[in-house]
Amino acid sequence: MADTSQVQGNDAAQPDAEDAPGHQYIAFEIGDREFGVDIMAVREIRGWSRATKIPNSPREILGVVNLRGAIIPILDLRACFGEELTKVEKSHVVIIVLIGKRVAGILVDAVSDILSVRHADVQPIPEVDRRGSDAMVSEVIVIDKRLVGVLSLERLMSQSKLAAAGAAFGG
Numbered sequence: 001m002a003d004t005s006q007v008q009g010n011d012a013a014q015p016d017a018e019d020a021p022g023h024q025y026i027a028f029e030i031g032d033r034e035f036g037v038d039i040m041a042v043r044e045i046r047g048w049s050r051a052t053k054i055p056n057s058p059r060e061i062l063g064v065v066n067l068r069g070a071i072i073p074i075l076d077l078r079a080c081f082g083e084e085l086t087k088v089e090k091s092h093v094v095i096i097v098l099i100g101k102r103v104a105g106i107l108v109d110a111v112s113d114i115l116s117v118r119h120a121d122v123q124p125i126p127e128v129d130r131r132g133s134d135a136m137v138s139e140v141i142v143i144d145k146r147l148v149g150v151l152s153l154e155r156l157m158s159q160s161k162l163a164a165a166g167a168a169f170g171g
Contacts, residue, residue, distance in 0.1 A: 027113040036148045048092040074105040099153045
């Protein structure tokens with residue numbers, strides 16, 4: 001007869017799937033709303049520095065910056081959500097992210113937190129007619145009475161005009 005005590009011991013050592021560590025997210029703010037982006041997509045976080053405007057570029061692209069020799073487009077995330085352009089101030093922050101093979105910066109109001117999230121804390125969003133920021137949110141993190149929308153960088157890319165302007169920005 002096989003000894004099952006070791007098997008039971010191993011099962012006890014395994015965390016419940018819902019309690020297992022999930023991902024880490026960089027949380028940021030746009031107005032009074034909080035969003036997060038997978039930390040694995042984030043290359044760096046920078047303070048705002050003036051971007052060089054590109055003629056005839058889509059309105060949500062604030063311009064480009066030279067980041068250690070790479071020309072990076074900067075997206076106004078608020079404008080990507082279909083809202084007014086951000087009145088950029090020095091307190092704004094640019095999160096440099098990798099979207100597919102493309103590097104881009106997204107302008108946000110502030111970075112607020114690094115969230116370590118269990119799988120159980122991530123919930124799907126209800127199926128509704130989603131537009132603006134909702135269309136670019138893939139899931140919701142429920143943590144400490146906060147609801148943090150997870151930004152889908154792929155949806156951001158497909159719905160912003162960055163994809164259409166790819167040739168102008170090295171894509």
